[in-house]
Amino acid sequence: MAYDEYHEAILQRIRGMQGEIARLPPREAMSYAYLISRDMPDEAARMLVAEMLLDYRRRSISPVSQTTLNKP
Numbered sequence: 001m002a003y004d005e006y007h008e009a010i011l012q013r014i015r016g017m018q019g020e021i022a023r024l025p026p027r028e029a030m031s032y033a034y035l036i037s038r039d040m041p042d043e044a045a046r047m048l049v050a051e052m053l054l055d056y057r058r059r060s061i062s063p064v065s066q067t068t069l070n071k072p
Helices: 003-022 026-038 041-058 065-071
Strands: none
Touching: 003 026, 003 041, 026 041
């Protein structure tokens, strides 16, 4: 598998995880994604996962998300 194909496959895996992560509370989502990132075979993959986590975290604390999360 070529380098670009390898990283595209990792991106696809991360996109698949986003649906699972989005349904979890923020703390559980971070833990889940961290555990998955530990299974990634190389540093680039772990960094990609970390970037996706930071993006998720940023969106999860935005005012719109907080309003949505605080609704009964």
